[in-house]
């Protein structure tokens with residue numbers, strides 16, 4: 001079949017756009033580990049044995065009381081194939097692989113983390129199976145150089161002190177396209193009669209001091225301009241986990 005010059009030019013242009021889309025503007029930075037991580041999780045994110053243990057599917061499922069898969073299933077369809085996605089913080093288990101599979105080779109999946117050890121462990125685990133995935137040593141509190149179709153903040157907020165929570169939430173919201181979305185997954189407030197509520201509260205007070213703020217406050221409460229967005233929250237395991245999908249409000253919704 002003979003192609004018109006116009007068609008060839010359009011194909012070339014589409015290829016150029018694809019290459020541009022797949023090239024991240026992000027660049028790794030050099031900075032020390034934040035104090036909240038080195039003090040509260042001195043071993044968890046530095047030693048490969050913990051990464052390997054918690055990345056095992058059955059361990060990951062067990063510690064989440066078999067809820068992780070359900071939560072990932074609930075948002076994976078909201079991420080579009082060939083789209084541009086950013087994740088703030090490396091997660092254990094196969095969440096990253098599930099998202100990378102969903103995006104496919106035509107998309108781009110940028111992952112940022114403050115801990116270089118986590119980046120090397122996850123990079124090694126993925127091997128060269130996912131060319132769409134790029135890792136960067138970068139703090140989720142710092143402004144990002146481009147906008148994304150989806151920003152994922154998966155089990156990160158509960159580890160952060162309140163000021164960092166606010167910076168990360170606002171940064172995530174500022175980093176989506178006009179039609180983009182932020183997906184937050186984290187702990188939430190279990191119902192009053194939840195059989196595990198007090199055990200979890202005790203555990204948090206001993207080992208995760210910043211998690212309880214997510215019991216007292218909605219994630220929207222950390223945002224500077226929360227009224228400019230739609231906040232769609234779903235609870236899991238009696239409220240112990242929450243998934244919140246945030247999109248820009250349409251102009252017609254501004255006064256609701």
Ligand SMILES: C[S@@+](CC[C@H](N)C(=O)[O-])C[C@H]1O[C@@H](n2cnc3c(N)ncnc32)[C@H](O)[C@@H]1O
Pocket residue numbers: 037045088089090091092093112113114115118138139140141154155156159
């Ligand atoms: C996203 S959480 C997920 C781990 C969690 N326990 C889970 O359920 O999978 C932990 C990761 O976030 C990273 N992290 C912590 N603070 C960060 C920040 N401000 N910016 C980017 N990554 C951060 C940590 O280094 C760690 O690799």
